[in-house]
Amino acid sequence: KQEVTQIPAALSVPEGENLVLNCSFTDSAIYNLQWFRQDPGKGLTSLLLIQSSQREQTSGRLNASLDKSSGRSTLYIAASQPGDSATYLCAVRGTSYDKVIFGPGTSLSVIP
Amino acid sequence: SAVISQKPSRDICQRGTSLTIQCQVDSQVTMMFWYRQQPGQSLTLIATANQGSEATYESGFVIDKFPISRPNLTFSTLTVSNMSPEDSSIYLCSAGGANTGELFFGEGSRLTVL
Numbered sequence: 001k002q003e004v005t006q007i008p009a010a011l012s013v014p015e016g017e018n019l020v021l022n023c024s025f026t027d028s029a030i031y032n033l034q035w036f037r038q039d040p041g042k043g044l045t046s047l048l049l050i051q052s053s054q055r056e057q058t059s060g061r062l063n064a065s066l067d068k069s070s071g072r073s074t075l076y077i078a079a080s081q082p083g084d085s086a087t088y089l090c091a092v093r094g095t096s097y098d099k100v101i102f103g104p105g106t107s108l109s110v111i112p
Numbered sequence: 113s114a115v116i117s118q119k120p121s122r123d124i125c126q127r128g129t130s131l132t133i134q135c136q137v138d139s140q141v142t143m144m145f146w147y148r149q150q151p152g153q154s155l156t157l158i159a160t161a162n163q164g165s166e167a168t169y170e171s172g173f174v175i176d177k178f179p180i181s182r183p184n185l186t187f188s189t190l191t192v193s194n195m196s197p198e199d200s201s202i203y204l205c206s207a208g209g210a211n212t213g214e215l216f217f218g219e220g221s222r223l224t225v226l
Contacts, residue, residue, distance in 0.1 A: 032213050043204055044155075044217040046113075051212070089154065096213055099145070099170075102155045 023090035118218035135205030
């Protein structure tokens with residue numbers, strides 16, 4: 001059974017810092033991994049999708065990496081801004097028709 | 113990408129009543145998913161809704177409590193029946209991109225049961 005964990009559970013950084021969020025999964029046989037952002041009381045916004053054959057994806061100040069063999073993914077945020085404050089969730093899909101398993105999320109606060 | 117609209121965005125309901133949440137996708141999708149997010153928690157999958165067949169429910173969720181309809185490839189509804197305060201949550205609809213398997217979400221429906 002796939003389990004997804006994320007560390008840290010919460011993170012507070014000053015504006016401008018670079019930071020790394022971690023995601024671990026127990027079953028390395030995945031179809032893809034997706035990072036989301038959730039603002040309080042809102043839905044989820046897709047940030048980056050990494051297919052199982054890929055090692056990383058980049059979008060603006062965000063870079064996500066995937067190491068299937070070790071069951072790990074990282075989300076790197078460069079030059080953090082107060083607007084980055086949100087909860088970040090990673091989610092793993094086992095096959096193309098499999099359900100998506102979510103991690104518990106990391107709550108990020110960027111202090112001006 | 114898929115644009116997903118949900119309504120209502122929020123509601124306050126009385127114990128014992130039922131509420132139906134609607135989800136509209138701007139393109140045809142094979143599978144739609146309904147999630148629940150309890151306060152301070154991550155997302156839990158309730159069921160997968162396939163067009164033309166009954167929804168597939170996850171362990172701990174039953175059709176009598178969460179009936180789902182999927183009349184076509186762009187629309188689905190989730191009903192929360194006989195509500196209790198424990199049903200107070202955000203309910204989220206999602207759908208996947210056909211080729212990439214990327215998952216997209218609606219804005220969610222925040223339900224408070226008194």
